[in-house]
Amino acid sequence: MEEMKSEMFCFQCEQTSGGTGCKLRAGVCGKSHECATMQDLLLELLKEWAAKRPAPEPGLMADALFATVTNVDFDTEKIAELCRRVAAKIPRELPADTAGLLELGREYKFTRRLQELGEDAAKLGELLLYGLKGMAAYYHHARRLGASDAKIDAFLARALRALAERVPAEELVGLILECGSVNYLAMQLLNEHHIARFGKPEPTEVRVTPVAGKAILVSGHDLDDLEQLLIQTEGRGINVYTHGEMLPAHGYPGLKKYKHLVGNYGGAWQDQQKEFDLFPGAILMTTNCIQKPRPTYMDRIFTTGLVEYPGARHVKNGEFGPVIEAALMQPGFPADGPEKKIMVGFGxxxxxxxxxxxxxxxxxxxxxxxxxxxxxxxxxxxxxxxxxxxxxxxxxxxxxxxxxxxxxxxxxxxxxxxxxxxxxxxxxxxxxxxxxxxxxxxxxxxxxxxxxxxxxxxxxxxxxxxxxxxxxxxxxxxxxxxxxxxxxxxxxxxxxxxxxxxxxxxxxxxxxxxxxxxxx
The missing domain is CATH 3.40.50.2030 (Rossmann fold)
Structure with missing residues (x-):
């Protein structure tokens, strides 16, 4: 098959090339073929680990799945680190160098499963895998807030094991629907912990025009990161803005109490290159949705958690001092914009x-x-x-x-x-x-x-x-x-x-x- 000769094959997102699959050297999302190949290896190692019937281990299995979601981790070396962590659980010896890992990863492209299993079985497996990735993302956020659930942990391992063992199509269909049921539990768990931590969302007006002053823009989904940043910036003369999926944060009493959380800037993730270029402050990406940063703002964009992009500075463990210092070095907004507000908080x-x-x-x-x-x-x-x-x-x-x-x-x-x-x-x-x-x-x-x-x-x-x-x-x-x-x-x-x-x-x-x- 032609795809077998290409460097990568990925069709997990809606914008995949030609509506059929990203091939050759890079994906539409900007993911390199090396990163895509390393992610293929990581997913295969997760299946192999699950096939060993390990005791459910909160954390690594879900986080490794989340790292392969579109627009999360673009750093090949960071994915390689995850590969080695998972391989140690099996245990399985991996090649010592990145080139060796990539050569191994090429054995696990979807196109090979397509040849071996046929279209229906291979694509049913992908549907289940992508549902698991999404669920792992929600579970990751809940775990950040101290949550855990044995049923979710066990299902992740059981579903990955089914993919490793290549169970019949009828069993995959059942697991796909069960994935939806377990994902409901993951979303419920996250909702409960959001409320326990930040209070019940309530209808709230949110300013969508700038306020004069130094500024930090927070994008992604992780409300824990936003709270930690708000705590660390209090009294520093810096206004904090939400972006993208962070907009609903303004409805939570525990977050909107911070007076320097002044509003929302910009729109959805796909406009970020233009919007971040114009934003006169520092930018923090907390989860998926990052695009390749332009050189014009590479020195003031930061990633945290599982988000990685080569060249962007990564901050760990909620230590946002570098983000704050970068914001203080930028001009900020010179004046207030015309006031305009929208409503959020209708949970x-x-x-x-x-x-x-x-x-x-x-x-x-x-x-x-x-x-x-x-x-x-x-x-x-x-x-x-x-x-x-x-x-x-x-x-x-x-x-x-x-x-x-x-x-x-x-x-x-x-x-x-x-x-x-x-x-x-x-x-x-x-x-x-x-x-x-x-x-x-x-x-x-x-x-x-x-x-x-x-x-x-x-x-x-x-x-x-x-x-x-x-x-x-x-x-x-x-x-x-x-x-x-x-x-x-x-x-x-x-x-x-x-x-x-x-x-x-x-x-x-x-x-x-x-x-x-x-x-x-």
């Missing part, structure tokens, strides 16, 4: 407090339908569909949104229905848990199932956390989901038929057609 607890009002508005005919429009954003053409969709949702309908896909429309004016905002920002991608809770509350109010609600779910996906969220919805029996802007390349025709037959999942079409279908 399930906030919605529960007005559930009767919402249910009454539906019964009175004031609210006709709910549209959940959320998921990962990206740069690939076609994502303007989500902006147009939100703009065309009728005035008697409410939009729920979560994850960075909301940046396509969250600064637009949607108004309200009887005091209920027409746009309810539920939070980060992991807050799909809150969205499910909200749907469950509505279903209870109307004595029906989620599938019988006046609710349409239209998702955008980019990387493996979105895959895990989709599997969670399917594991809960949610049907009629629309997915876009394109269907995953790692889903085979047979798997797609199964998803259509069992869950009536389908691709997005046009905003007008999808709205009409939802309201008929």
């Amino acid at each position: 399930h607890d906030a919605v529960a407090s007005v559930a009767e009002t919402v249910a009454g508005a539906v019964k009175a005919g004031k609210i006709r339908h709910f549209f959940l429009i959320g998921g990962c954003d990206g740069a690939k053409p076609g994502r303007n569909y989500y902006t147009e969709l939100a703009e065309k949702v009728p005035q008697d309908c409410v939009i729920l949104t979560l994850a960075c896909g909301k940046y396509r429309f969250n600064k637009l004016e949607f108004g309200d229905i009887g005091g209920i905002p027409r746009l309810l920002d539920v939070g980060q991608c992991n807050d799909a848990y809150s969205a499910v809770r909200i749907a469950s509350m509505l279903a209870a109010a109307f004595h029906c199932s989620i599938n019988d609600l006046p609710l349409t779910i239209i998702l955008s996906w980019y990387e493996q956390k979105a895959v895990a969220v989709l599997l969670t919805l399917l594991s809960l029996g949610v049907k009629n989901i629309k997915l876009g802007p394109s269907l995953p390349a790692f889903v085979s025709p047979a798997t797609l038929r199964l998803l259509v037959e069992k869950f009536n999942i389908g691709p997005v079409t046009t905003p007008d057609e999808d709205i009409a279908a939802a309201l008929k």
